[in-house]
Amino acid sequence: MPAPIRLRELIRTIRTARTQAEEREMIQKECAAIRSSFREEDNTYRCRNVAKLLYMHMLGYPAHFGQLECLKLIASQKFTDKRIGYLGAMLLLDERQDVHLLMTNCIKNDLNHSTQYVQGLALCTLGCMGSSEMCRDLAGEVEKLLKTSNSYLRKKAALCAVHVIRKVPELMEMFLPATKNLLNEKNHGVLHTSVVLLTEMCERSPDMLAHFRKVRILRLLRILGRNDDDSSEAMNDILAQVATNTETSKNVGNAILYETVLTIMDIKSESGLRVLAINILGRFLLNNDKNIRYVALTSLLKTVQTDHNAVQRHRSTIVDCLKDLDVSIKRRAMELSFALVNGNNIRGMMKELLYFLDSCEPEFKADCASGIFLAAEKYAPSKRWHIDTIMRVLTTAGSYVRDDAVPNLIQLITNSVEMHAYTVQRLYKAILGDYSQQPLVQVAAWCIGEYGDLLVSGQCEEEEPIQVTEDEVLDILESVLISNMSTSVTRGYALTAIMKLSTRFTCTVNRIKKVVSIYGSSIDVELQQRAVEYNALFKKYDHMRSALLERMPVMEKVTTNGPTEIVQTNGETEPAPLETKPPPSGPQPTSQANDLLDLLGGNDITPVIPTAPTSKPASAGGELLDLLGDINLTGAPAAAPAPASVPQISQPPFLLDGLSSQPLFNDITTGIPSITAYSKNGLKIEFTFERSNTNPSVTVITIQASNSTELDMTDFVFQAAVPKTFQLQLLSPSSSIVPAFNTGTITQVIKVLNPQKQQLRMRIKLTYNHKGSAMQDLAEVNNFPPQSWQ
Amino acid sequence: MQFMLLFSRQGKLRLQKWYISLSDKEKKKITRELVQTILARKPKMCNFLEWRDLKIVYKRYASLYFCCAIEDQENELITLEIIHRYVELLDKYFGSVCELDIIFNFEKAYFILDEFLLGGEVQETSKKNVLKAIEQADLLQEVSYSTSLLY
Numbered sequence: 001m002p003a004p005i006r007l008r009e010l011i012r013t014i015r016t017a018r019t020q021a022e023e024r025e026m027i028q029k030e031c032a033a034i035r036s037s038f039r040e041e042d043n044t045y046r047c048r049n050v051a052k053l054l055y056m057h058m059l060g061y062p063a064h065f066g067q068l069e070c071l072k073l074i075a076s077q078k079f080t081d082k083r084i085g086y087l088g089a090m091l092l093l094d095e096r097q098d099v100h101l102l103m104t105n106c107i108k109n110d111l112n113h114s115t116q117y118v119q120g121l122a123l124c125t126l127g128c129m130g131s132s133e134m135c136r137d138l139a140g141e142v143e144k145l146l147k148t149s150n151s152y153l154r155k156k157a158a159l160c161a162v163h164v165i166r167k168v169p170e171l172m173e174m175f176l177p178a179t180k181n182l183l184n185e186k187n188h189g190v191l192h193t194s195v196v197l198l199t200e201m202c203e204r205s206p207d208m209l210a211h212f213r214k215v216r217i218l219r220l221l222r223i224l225g226r227n228d229d230d231s232s233e234a235m236n237d238i239l240a241q242v243a244t245n246t247e248t249s250k251n252v253g254n255a256i257l258y259e260t261v262l263t264i265m266d267i268k269s270e271s272g273l274r275v276l277a278i279n280i281l282g283r284f285l286l287n288n289d290k291n292i293r294y295v296a297l298t299s300l301l302k303t304v305q306t307d308h309n310a311v312q313r314h315r316s317t318i319v320d321c322l323k324d325l326d327v328s329i330k331r332r333a334m335e336l337s338f339a340l341v342n343g344n345n346i347r348g349m350m351k352e353l354l355y356f357l358d359s360c361e362p363e364f365k366a367d368c369a370s371g372i373f374l375a376a377e378k379y380a381p382s383k384r385w386h387i388d389t390i391m392r393v394l395t396t397a398g399s400y401v402r403d404d405a406v407p408n409l410i411q412l413i414t415n416s417v418e419m420h421a422y423t424v425q426r427l428y429k430a431i432l433g434d435y436s437q438q439p440l441v442q443v444a445a446w447c448i449g450e451y452g453d454l455l456v457s458g459q460c461e462e463e464e465p466i467q468v469t470e471d472e473v474l475d476i477l478e479s480v481l482i483s484n485m486s487t488s489v490t491r492g493y494a495l496t497a498i499m500k501l502s503t504r505f506t507c508t509v510n511r512i513k514k515v516v517s518i519y520g521s522s523i524d525v526e527l528q529q530r531a532v533e534y535n536a537l538f539k540k541y542d543h544m545r546s547a548l549l550e551r552m553p554v555m556e557k558v559t560t561n562g563p564t565e566i567v568q569t570n571g572e573t574e575p576a577p578l579e580t581k582p583p584p585s586g587p588q589p590t591s592q593a594n595d596l597l598d599l600l601g602g603n604d605i606t607p608v609i610p611t612a613p614t615s616k617p618a619s620a621g622g623e624l625l626d627l628l629g630d631i632n633l634t635g636a637p638a639a640a641p642a643p644a645s646v647p648q649i650s651q652p653p654f655l656l657d658g659l660s661s662q663p664l665f666n667d668i669t670t671g672i673p674s675i676t677a678y679s680k681n682g683l684k685i686e687f688t689f690e691r692s693n694t695n696p697s698v699t700v701i702t703i704q705a706s707n708s709t710e711l712d713m714t715d716f717v718f719q720a721a722v723p724k725t726f727q728l729q730l731l732s733p734s735s736s737i738v739p740a741f742n743t744g745t746i747t748q749v750i751k752v753l754n755p756q757k758q759q760l761r762m763r764i765k766l767t768y769n770h771k772g773s774a775m776q777d778l779a780e781v782n783n784f785p786p787q788s789w790q
Numbered sequence: 791m792q793f794m795l796l797f798s799r800q801g802k803l804r805l806q807k808w809y810i811s812l813s814d815k816e817k818k819k820i821t822r823e824l825v826q827t828i829l830a831r832k833p834k835m836c837n838f839l840e841w842r843d844l845k846i847v848y849k850r851y852a853s854l855y856f857c858c859a860i861e862d863q864e865n866e867l868i869t870l871e872i873i874h875r876y877v878e879l880l881d882k883y884f885g886s887v888c889e890l891d892i893i894f895n896f897e898k899a900y901f902i903l904d905e906f907l908l909g910g911e912v913q914e915t916s917k918k919n920v921l922k923a924i925e926q927a928d929l930l931q932e933v934s935y936s937t938s939l940l941y
Contacts, residue, residue: 008894011893011894012894015893051897054896054897055896058803058804058805058806058896059802059803060803060818078934079927079930079931079933079934080931080934083897083901083927083931084897087897087900087901091806094811094812094813095811096811096813115930117923117926117927117930120923123908124904124908127908127909128807128809128904128908128909129808129811131811152923155913155914156908156913159908159909159911159913160908160909162909162911163909166909251867251870251871252871254867255865255867255868255870255871258865258867259865259868262863262865290834290835290836291836291837291838291866291867291870292867293836294836294838295838295866295867325834325835326834326835326836327835328835328836328838328839328840329836
């Protein structure tokens, strides 16, 4: 048998193949040769054959028949064999194959080999791909090597130990004694040892670049300070020093600064330090290197909730990033911009955001449009501005607007009574030119149907009224009906609009009748049904027609008696079983004042827990809290206040301004101090306050729940109750998990209506799962600052 | 670090180092997807991107893409430095390294990587020491008279 061809030779040959088929043929031929060589137990060339197999494996061809051969190589005494054997093991074997366990013995022997490079190979392989069983078997050897005097091996052993601990956390104890000798302080894991080891290596050789060491130490600081007030305090100075003294002319310096910033964010640092961190990030934003800008935007996004004011200072730089060429940077900048919008900067920000919407890539448009709608709803300085903004979005990105934005917009328009004429005129003009953007057309059709009479009578006050005849209006609606571009839904809107106009137009009723009857035989079932019903309306029920097609009443966005309506919050929709929710009926027994009603029913989506105001007479002595009825979204019965005193529709809808779980930050102007409402067992809840500009009886409270323990709190539910004279609305929380180590928070918005300006008091109930057990707590919040309710 | 991939502009894999346990099929799938995603990136884009629940740090050196997948809490900027350091090591070892060197000496590329990183972490920050260790190991290979049998 001639000697198998050399590795380089094979590589060269394979590369000459001109087609995939040719390559495959060569590979197959070589594999066959290798196979027979393996079968003959050829020790001399095994190494060469396995190496060739590894090359072919990298090209994507199967190589499992070489697995056992790798083991044989590892067991060989020759260094080359071992080198290739271990490489093969790392590439071809993994813990899913039973075969890999056979390695354990070999590795064990090699860990005790006389040559350090062999020991090194073993450590490397174990540290890279060791399974839990292997780790368990070999941990002792690794631990021994941690204590060896050979530093080459010690460093590998340390990282190998890191892997062992990652695979089998219980083994960490075993390594502690060894690491204690390296450090003279208690440590939490071998992670720190590797840091120390690196440090030692660095200190021994003067030409070691220090930056690797610095980053690791900072990371260590981050972990140490995470939960610990004292160490955090001690670190403040160090971090401040590092931050100011690091040179940023090279990427390396920036990497250290970045790590510093991450550390500052993670530990309980004082606010001055956090501001320093944010300023560093702000400087990063001006850096020429796009990587630095990206990293800065990502970090700012993480901190914008907690350090909002500090981040606001960099708003203009962030907004500039909207014009960046890089897609990832643009997205980050967009998200951050939305987080920074508030009542003060809404006009300026909206200009930038609308410009961004015009020019950005299609993948952003939907998110951007939704964000703009939300921001506009929350902070619109005037109704006209609001409607103009919506129009602008519909006309520039009309086809990207999410379908469920349409009902929201329609409702908004309905409620802006004085703007009806203006709105319908603008919408009409918008679709005259182009009726291909479905959401725009739907909203326009609906409005024309509702307010067509205002359109033809030229009643618009806000701008120059246009001259439109009834026929022209019907023309455009019919064009929409006929157009190929219109979806079935849009056609439905158009047809209904035409029908409504039959009671608002005077000269064209016959034309409308004709149109409606034509569609009575439409192929589209939906249209057909509508048309048939409308026809019937004309023929048999003409007396009812005008009543049925009357102008829509102002829609209440919030009914104090029922669940909130559908709200689009960046992709989440809350359920709105308006149809299924029966109003509470009949008087219910009062429970004790202590009892915040349990929320019944298992919603797996984060539930909106609206609390209706209590209205039953005060129970003896229970002045603070009578029972508040919680209403269950799934319709299960709940003990509820007597219906007689439940506020009915006659009460003006309050809290019309936007429903979303995004906290409203406006304390720049109002400056209401925030309070810690609750702090126990590692759970801390902070309240920040904002007063509504439009309604002085409304206080908006944003709660932030954070968790300083080492385990997450899951299924977290926050409930609140207020005294009788108040009304409370709780919006949906940002999530139901409070992550450990203060790595994140749950935010939730509470709106309180306090028409009598009484002192605000609140009772809260918290339920969550922690460390495997269900936790529950009740507390009273009495430390509301006077500015929050006066 | 979870894994590192080296691939050419045509999407051919030149090196793959996995620090997490995955089936062959999964590795192939990830490789294919990631290679496609990165090759689709325009030159002016930043070197970081989010992919699945990982952060990807990649850099192009001549005709080769170096791509690392790191976890959320790791520092992207330092990972860029790690990639750069690895390229420097290859450069010193091969003397002005090019893609062909890595194709024909892939096993050496692995050996060098394994002296620089272990279990996804940097094990040696000194370029000199890494190269010295490789040199010694190479010598050991010579001495055991087995080199000629390999190449």
